Amino acid sequence: MIPALVVFAYLGVVLYIGIFAFRRKSTGDAAEGFFLADRSLGQYVFLLSLFGTNMTAFTILGSAGHAFSNGVVTYALMGSSSAFLIPLTLYLFGTRVWALGKKHGFITPVQMYRDRWECGHIGTAIFMMQAILLVPYIVIAVMGGGTTLNAVTGGLVPYWFGGLLVAVVVMSYVFFGGMRGTAWVNTFQTVLFLTFGAVAIVFIGVSIGGFPEAMQQLLDSPDTEALMTRERVSPRFFFSYMLIPLSTIMFPHISIFCLTAKKMQQFKKTIVFYPLCILAIWLPCTFLGLAANAMTDVPAIESKLEARHVLTTERDGLTAEDTAELQREAAGDDVIILMLEHYAPLWLAGLLGAGIMAAVMASDSQILALSTMFAEDVFAHYGGAARFGSAAQVQTGRAFVVLIALIAYVIALQAPPGIFGIAVQYAFSGFTTMLPLLVAALFWRGSTKWGALAVVLWTALTMTALAVLQSTVPAPPPGVTVSILSLNGVDLITRTPGGTDVLGFMPVLPMVMGSTLLMVLVSWVTPKPSPVTLTRYF
């Protein structure tokens, strides 16, 4: 009960910060005030908020769960690659987006694409694609909220109510606080989960009598030895996974956030400190997820390990339903919470639960980004702002916040477990596939709106094909692959336990190669924007 009270108190504090604290009257345009905090965020709020925005349920719960099942490879896959590539993309693209936004008054990336390529409806197609890809990410947060509250309260709060509570709290402070409220909540949350992450690792380490014994135990057991190396993933898969962090700058909430900085100088600290923040969060999460394999005195973890053992040893005799059920049991998205429950005293488990909630609730920026895009790219673009005024535009954005939160909640109730897989397969791969849009808009004079449309259509086509394939062919048990398409004995497309492979690579590799090729070829043969427009950009 105590952890539940602490988490509820935390939700109250977040609501207060988001709605009431740091509230101030907008100095300029109402829409710019609500959606971009008047482009006036200071450097530390910018750093912590940008980082917090990017660290979600996927990071805390998903990474620990992935490390629990796959071992140390998790940090190299997403942690160190993000530590290198995310600040690099902020340096290369984020600064340019900021400068163009300030120069031309853009509030969303779609406004930039429309202006850059002299297009209207193609911009709407980009908006729709981005919105479709962003929704799963928001769903993940609601699911994470439900899982976390359910686990922290020992089942007292059911999954459906936990998800609902998270959706309502986030919706409320985004609705009232806009970008300023959201940024401050994110800042508070980032400080919280950075602090509590460190506390968690120390406390669990002390409680189990030190990590060296646990690590040696993992190394000595044939069942877990492989988790200490990267042998569970292939070098091709690992290589192609490196493309995933490139998606970050294409997430609308990140590119919109780049527009909130007061000065471009504020990017400097963010770019330098970002890898450190990644290290501080991802390394403990990966390590704790890995170490959980040695914590067989925690009954819930023990049953996960048993389910995994059955999946591995008896896979030939299992029905599809049994396999799916065992996969659900073996999933490790809640291992950090289970460890905290078992090893930390009640008061500390509550505080740490609040820290996890802080990361889980980072969906606020995505919800705000979607409402910003709807208000700017659809409502204002199609004459709504001119006819009804800037205040009506803000109200439309707010109404959209409510709508998105409701949709995300309904989907979260239906969605299957496996936070990590859903996020990577849909949102991240899709946004990486759309990266040529940003690169071409910023660096290539010869790019055209038709090239942009080709990229969007390709993204939609490949994402749909991936979704259809993965829903038609069920995931095989660990260690087994199912060939979907082969040529001369070479498997071209393979269904794997974690998703789909193309020649051993993640689908994102051919997807982004295709979108790049289409951007180049289609732009090559279609009319360029006018010289007047080009001189404004180059």
Next chain:
Amino acid sequence: MNRFLIAFAVVALYLLHQDYWYWYSAEPLVFGILPIGLFYHAVYSLVAVGFMLVLVRFAWPEHLESQADDTDQASAQESEH
């Protein structure tokens, strides 16, 4: 700072991330707890910090900021008139 040098450093860091040499190695356990592959990538993250520091110190795109500031001043002057 030379653009080719930056591009070279980016490619080098990209390649250094693909550390096939520790693929099947768990030992030594650094500090008694970190498998060598995990330790390598923790150090890699610190190297990334150093690279970012070099980028913002020696290759900062000042011209972007001045362009945006010029626009600010121009619009401020317009509104005064």
